[in-house]
Amino acid sequence: MRQRYLALLSMFASLPAMALTFQTRLENIEWKVEGDKFECRLIQPITDFGSGAFVRRAGEQAVFRLNAYNSMMGEGSATLLAAAAPWQPGRGDINLGAVRINRGHVLFNSSQAQAGSLVRGLLEGRSPLVRHYSSSGGLSEVRLLPVKFRQAYGDYEACTAKLLPKNFEQVRQTQIGFPGGGIELDAQARINLQVMVDYMKADPTVNHVTLDGHSDNTGNRLTNRDLSRRRALAVMDYFKENGLQESQITLRFHGEQYPLVRNSSAANRAKNRRVSVRLDRTPEPEKTAPAASVINPASVS
Template sequence: MRQCYLILFGIFASLPAMAMTFQTRLENIEWKVEGDKFECRLIQPITDFGSGAFVRRAGEQAVFRLNAYNSVLGEGAATLLAAAAPWQPGRGDIDLGTVRIGRGQVLFNSSQAQAGRLFRGLLEGRSPLVRHYSSTGGLSEVRLLPVKFRQAYSDYEACTTKLLAKNFEQVRQSQIGFPGGGIELDIKARFTLQVMLDYLKADPTVNHLILEGYSDNSGNRLTNRELSRRRAMAVMSYFKENGLQESQMTLRFHGEQYPLAPNNSAANRAKNRRVSVRLERVPEPERAAPPAPAKSSGTVS
C-alpha cells in the first residue's frame, strides 16, 4: 500500500501546476475614460478579477495599474509583457520587465517607461499581460485586449490636455527667486506663481498659504530684514491681484537667516534671495448649529 501511495504521489507531482487566465470575453471588451483636472484614467474592466488602468496624474506621465477584487495572484514578482494577440501569428511577446505584486486592491503601479511601451503596444494590437508564478509553481495570467482601444485612447488624450501643470505634491512648496537682488517678480517667478494659483483655483481644499521672505547677507541686518519683508509682500500682492484674500495668507520674513547655501559666492547669494511659498489645507472652523425651534403646546387643525 505504501508503494501505491508513493507511485500516486510521483504521478501528481509530475503534473504541471494549474494555470489561471483572467481576461474579458472579446464581445464584452470596453474601455472607460474617467478624469478631471487632477488625474486621467483609461480603464479596461476584467471579468471576475478587477481592472487594468492607465493612470496619469497632473504633472506626471502615466503608469499602468492593476486592480483586483481579491488577492488571487498572491504577492511577489511578476512579469509585465506587451503580448502579441492570438490573431497575430509570428509576432513575439515583448518583455517589459518585472513588477512587484502587493496586497490590497491596487496590486502594482508600473513605471512610467513600462506604461509608455504598453501604450505603443496597444496601438500596434498588442495586449498588456501580467504573468505570475506562485511559490508552488502555479501560473496566473491577467490579460487586457486591444479591442476598441484607439477611440478610447483618443478620448484619454483629450482628457490629459485639461490636466493641471502640476499636482499637489509638486506645488505644495516652491521657491520664488530674486536673482537680481531687488523686489520685483521676474518672468520665471510669475510663471511659478501662476502654476500655484491655477492649482489653488482648482482645489478648494487647499485654502491657506505661508509666505516666508529671505535675503542674502550683503547688507546690514535691518536692511536685509526689510528686503525679505518686501519680497514676501510682492508675492502676496501677486496672489491678491489674482483673487486670493489676504486672510488666506500668513506672511513671515527672516532677513539673512536660514540661508539655502553659504553666502560665499554670487551664485549662492542669488539662491538665498527668495520667498518660500507653502500651500496648506486648513480645516474650516465648525459652524455653530442653529438653535432648535421652540416646541408648541397647541394643535393646528
C-alpha cells in the first residue's frame, strides 16, 4: 500500500504545473480607440485581467502595453509572441523576444519593433500572446484575439494622423541657429519655432518660454553681447506674433560666454550662434481657502 502511495506521489510530482490563461470569450471581444493630439490608444479589454493596448505618443512609434488589475504574474522575464490561430494549420508562432514584467498596473511596455510586429500579426489573424513561467514552474498566459481588429485599426490610424509632430519631451528644448552670422530667422528656424508654437496652442499648460541668446567669439565682448540680445529678441518677436504675451517670455543674453562647442573652426562658430529655447509649465497659484466666519459669542442671545 505504501509503495502505491509513493508511486502516486511521484506521478503527480512529475506532471507540469497547471497553466493559467487569461483571454476574453470570442463573442465578447471588443477593441476601443481613445486619444487626442498627444496620444492614441488601441485597447482590447481582457476578462478578469486588465487590457492590452497599443499606445502611440506624438513624435514616436507605438508600443504594446499590458495592463493588469491585480496581476498574478510575478516579476521577471516573459516571452512575447505573435501566435498563430488554431484555424491556421501549418503556421507556427512568431517569437518576438523577451519583455520584463514589472510590479504595478502597467506590467510592461514593449519595444516599438515588437509592437510593429504584433500589429502586422493581428492584420494576418495572429494573436498577441504573453507567456510567463514563475520561479516554481507555473505557467501564465495572456492572449488577445484578432477579432474585429481591422476596423478598429482604421479608426486608430485616423487618430494617429492627428497627432502633433512631437511630444513635450521632444519639443521642450530647441536650439535656434543663426549660422549666417546675422540676427534674422532663417526658414529652418521658423519651422522649428512653429512646431513649438503649435504645441503650446494645443497644450495650454505649457505657458512659459525661456530664451537664452548666444554668439561666437568673433567680435569684441560688447558686440557679441548685443548680437546675442538681438537674436533672442528676434525669437521673442516670433512668439509674440503667434499669440504669446511678453509676460510669458523670459529673455536672457550671454554673448560668447557659454559656447556650445569650442570656437575652433567656422563650422563650430556657426553652431555657437544660437538662441536656446525652453518651454515650461508654470503651475497655477494655489487657491487660498476663504476665511472662516467668526461669531462673537457676546452677540448671540
